[in-house]
Amino acid sequence: MTDTSSTRTTEGEAQVPRRSRLHRVIRYIPLIAPILLWAVPCWVLLYTGQRWSLPVMLLGTALFAFGLVGMPFAMARGHGRRQQDRAAIVGDTLLGTSWILFTWSVLLGVLLRLALTVAAVGGSQDRARIVAWAVLGVSAIMIGWGYAEARRVPRVRRLDVQLPRLGAGLDGLRVVLITDTHYGPLDRARWSARVCERVNTLEADLVCHTGDIADGTAQRRRAQAAPLGTVRATRARVYVTGNHEYYSEAQGWVDLMDELGWEPLRNRHLLLERGGDTLVVAGVDDVTAESSGLAGHRAHLAGALSGADPELPVLLLAHQPKFVDRAAADGIDLQLSGHTHGGQIWPFHHLVRLDQPALAGLSRHGTRTLLYTSRGTGFWGPPFRVFAPSEITLLILRSPHTPTSPSTGRTDTST
Structure with a gap:
């Protein structure tokens, strides 16, 4: 394998990400979300005609009041300056619980009540x-x-x-993608080791991590991340930063991944050669990198491809799917991303779609570029995944120049 890197930059290429519709919505969420998340379930469960006994009403109301006050307090202590892991666990769990209660209070509070009314089931109190x-x-x-x-x-x-420009010598190349491990307040060192053991059963040529390794600094989460050093690949293990690295001293994570034997592809590329054919494996910093203020951190696609033969196929690592607009403009063959978690807790995926061009799976952008978006290997914050299962992805790259190549996009899920 040939290692190629460049420090040359192009003025004005990396742009500060434009504000999306989701960002505009997010500005108001901290003000109204806690109230809605707890008030709506409280109203549906206690105050819509059930006529519970007084002790039940008082206890239920007290529990919802505790959630309304306790959730933001715990999250502030857990994710603010104090960084208290126990408080973060409580706050994150309350957040996920309230979202699930809110979702089903709205759905069943409307649809089931309507169905019972139409079917004339019991009286209003029974319904x-x-x-x-x-x-x-x-x-x-x-x-x-x-x-x-x-x-x-x-x-x-x-x-x-199937990548149309992939040479026959690279047909069958095994690429494993893990992303969004989010090592955090819940100690997942054992889980991390088991994930890496499973990755090692896949006999990968190339293993990729597309960012959001952890919530917290490399020093605090080192024990959970350490098993990544045991991952095996016949060619290379490569990594790019995610947006959460820029909340937690990103350079520390770049240094730790380098120490663990991973190649941090910070706006640079490697050449993967086999059977007389070559694949460019490139990576860029997350799109939030430039606004972080860290010197030298930004998403710089021209720098990542500098010196590479433009006739060669390119596999690009970029944390957020929305970078695919730049990738497609440059004729990238395949971009690998994470970030979305597939929504993580249904139906949050509707909000994710406001910010990203893809939620999960394989999609085409422009005339050449394919994007694979992983639902993520771990979870962020609330320790729940509802209708958005985590994944380790094995991509088999196929060349159209071999007679046995299968068609693009054949999928199989195994345990």
């Missing part, structure tokens, strides 16, 4: 109690299932991807 118990039951199932989904070792998602 209100049926809805309340249904919300509690479904929410409890989603919380339990979502927690188990978040904490398990991800299933392997296998995908055959």
Whole structure:
């Protein structure tokens, strides 16, 4: 393998990311979200005609009041300047719980109540109690299932991807993608080791991590990240920064990944050669890097490709799917990204779609560029995944110049 890098920059190439619709919405979320997340379930479960006993009403109201006050307080202590992991765990768990309760209170509070009314089931009090118990039951199932989904070792998602410019010598190249591990307040060192063991069963030629390694500095999360040093690949292990690295001393994570034997592709590329053919493996810093103020950190695609033969196929690592607009403009063959978590807790994916061009899976952009967006290997914040399973992705790159190459996009999910 040939290692090529460049420090040459082009003035004005990296632009500060434009404000998206999601960013405009997010400005107001801290003001109204806690109230809605706790007030709506409280109203649906206690105050819509159920006529619970006074002790039940008082206890229920007290619990919702605790959630309304306790969640922002715990999150501020956990994710603010104090960085208290126990407080972060409490705040994150309350956030995920409230989102699930809110979702099913809205859905069942409207749809189930309407169905019961149309079917003339019981009186108004009976219908209100049926809805309340249904919300509690479904929410409890989603919380339990979502927690188990978040904490398990991800299933392997296998995908055959045909790249028209890929030479026959590179047909069958095995690329493993992990991303968004988000090592954080919950100690997941054992989980991390098991993820790496599973990666090593895939006999990868190239292993990629597309950022958001952890929430916290490299010093604080070192024990959880250390198993990444055991990952095996016949050619290379490569890494790019995600937006969360820029909340937690990004250069420390770049240095740690280098120490663990990974190649930080910070606006540079490697050449992967096999069977007389070559693939350019490039990477860029996250699109938020420049606004972080860290010297030398920015998304610089021209720098990443500097010196590479423009006739060669390019595999690009970029944390956020929305970088694909720049990738497509440059004729990149395949971009690998994460960031979205597939929404993580349904139906949050509708908000993600306001900010990103893809949620999960393989998509085409422009005439040449393919984008694969992973749902992520870990989870951020709330320890739940609902209808958005985590994944370790095995991409088999296929060349059209071999007679046995399968078609683009054949997918198989295995455990």
